[in-house]
Amino acid sequence: MRAPQKLSRLILAGYQVGLYLYPTQFRDWYAGELRRCALEMMEESASPLRTGFLLAEDLLRSLIKEYFGMTLDRVPQLVILLTLTTFIAGTAANISHQVLRMSANDPQIQMAEDAAQRLNAGENAASIVPDRKVDMASSLAPFVTVYDDVGKPVASSASLDGIMLSPPRGVLDYVRAHGEERVTWQPRPGVRIASVVTRTASGFVVAGRNMREVEIRENNVLKLAALGWLAVNLALITIWLVTPIFGGGKPPRLQATEELEAP
Amino acid sequence: MAVLDSKLDAELAPLTPAVFHILLALAGGRKHGYAIMKEVAADGGSSLRMGPGTLYGSLQRMTAAGLVEETEQADETDGDQRRRYYQLTGAGRRALGGETARLRQALWAAKRKGVVAPARGPAR
Numbered sequence: 116m117r118a119p120q121k122l123s124r125l126i127l128a129g130y131q132v133g134l135y136l137y138p139t140q141f142r143d144w145y146a147g148e149l150r151r152c153a154l155e156m157m158e159e160s161a162s163p164l165r166t167g168f169l170l171a172e173d174l175l176r177s178l179i180k181e182y183f184g185m186t187l188d189r190v191p192q193l194v195i196l197l198t199l200t201t202f203i204a205g206t207a208a209n210i211s212h213q214v215l216r217m218s219a220n221d222p223q224i225q226m227a228e229d230a231a232q233r234l235n236a237g238e239n240a241a242s243i244v245p246d247r248k249v250d251m252a253s254s255l256a257p258f259v260t261v262y263d264d265v266g267k268p269v270a271s272s273a274s275l276d277g278i279m280l281s282p283p284r285g286v287l288d289y290v291r292a293h294g295e296e297r298v299t300w301q302p303r304p305g306v307r308i309a310s311v312v313t314r315t316a317s318g319f320v321v322a323g324r325n326m327r328e329v330e331i332r333e334n335n336v337l338k339l340a341a342l343g344w345l346a347v348n349l350a351l352i353t354i355w356l357v358t359p360i361f362g363g364g365k366p367p368r369l370q371a372t373e374e375l376e377a378p
Numbered sequence: 379m380a381v382l383d384s385k386l387d388a389e390l391a392p393l394t395p396a397v398f399h400i401l402l403a404l405a406g407g408r409k410h411g412y413a414i415m416k417e418v419a420a421d422g423g424s425s426l427r428m429g430p431g432t433l434y435g436s437l438q439r440m441t442a443a444g445l446v447e448e449t450e451q452a453d454e455t456d457g458d459q460r461r462r463y464y465q466l467t468g469a470g471r472r473a474l475g476g477e478t479a480r481l482r483q484a485l486w487a488a489k490r491k492g493v494v495a496p497a498r499g500p501a502r
Contacts (some may be wrong), residue, residue: 137431145434148411150464152430155412173429181437 121153123157126167133174134161165359186356192284193355202348208340210331219309219329220297221348226322227295227311230259232313240270249273251280253304257324262287264318282321290314297328393477398434399444401466401474408449408465411437437464445470480482 117352130153134146153170160166233243240261249258251273258273266287268279280302281287290296296312309329310323393401397420403409403417411433416426428436440446441464449463464476488494
């Protein structure tokens with residue numbers, strides 16, 4: 116075999132391998148024709164090397180064009196997928212946040228109800244408040260505070276900077292009308308209290324606790340949801356980008372072809 | 379309706395040089411890919427060199443736009459092997475006519491402004 120023929124065959128074999136880089140649909144439909152064109156170009160060429168360069172340049176140029184075209188056509192698919200994953204991640208994060216937030220009220224509900232029952236049964240406010248004093252800013256322990264009907268603290272197991280605090284006036288007004296409220300309030304920046312406020316015969320009972328740990332968990336859940344969202348979306352984008360190489364089917368045969376083939 | 383609209387757009391919109399030259403190559407009758415490539419090279423010169431990938435990518439889009447249609451027939455030079463032939467559709471012919479008119483108009487304007495020297499008759 117002469118050297119130029121050997122080179123031609125080598126170039127055509129390389130071109131044939133290069134055809135596998137086209138999107139499946141394009142490859143299935145046109146690979147035979149592309150091979151035949153390349154063969155004919157080579158047969159008529161005086162310089163196999165020059166034809167090889169032309170084929171390589173054309174392959175590269177058309178690959179970019181085909182993928183760019185397909186990518187643009189498939190942008191709506193990606194937008195739908197990303198919207199869906201964002202919605203799912205957002206919903207999961209929101210549900211986790213709500214579960215954590217609701218569980219932050221767990222001991223307070225029981226403590227407030229018990230305290231209200233005991234007060235309504237005639238017990239002294241000082242006797243139903245736990246003995247152990249709690250610093251609202253630093254301790255995670257739940258506390259109970261009893262208020263009179265105008266919202267003035269009567270007895271409390273908690274203080275902030277040595278002062279017994281009252282929840283916002285609007286909260287007490289709401290409880291006066293509805294019997295109970297579960298509310299988060301911030302007596303000072305950096306201190307958030309999850310509290311259950313219950314109406315009693317002579318005033319109100321507030322059971323609360325610092326939300327520091329719950330907030331840390333909420334942040335962790337948010338970070339996990341964001342990381343999950345990022346990982347899933349990166350995977351989706353990667354699959355979306357490479358799918359044209361491996362996926363897809365043949366386009367339907369054209370009517371004109373079938374008409375010609377009919378007997 | 380959407381197909382009709384896209385065909386109408388393809389007929390009215392200015393054509394890219396590659397699309398114009400493929401349509402021009404097919405104006406003389408149906409051709410297979412390699413014949414189109416050679417005809418485009420002959421009509422467009424070295425400035426419009428088109429490889430197989432570029433050609434079939436363009437043909438795919440032009441088929442989708444209704445400018446050309448694909449047929450299939452046995453290759454006379456290759457026994458029973460069938461190969462794809464392409465031919466102009468009515469829309470393709472109109473698009474080619476429209477583009478030719480646009481080019482004629484542009485050439486006329488260029489000549490009027492002295493950008494292009496008037497063409498001389500063939501040498502005797």
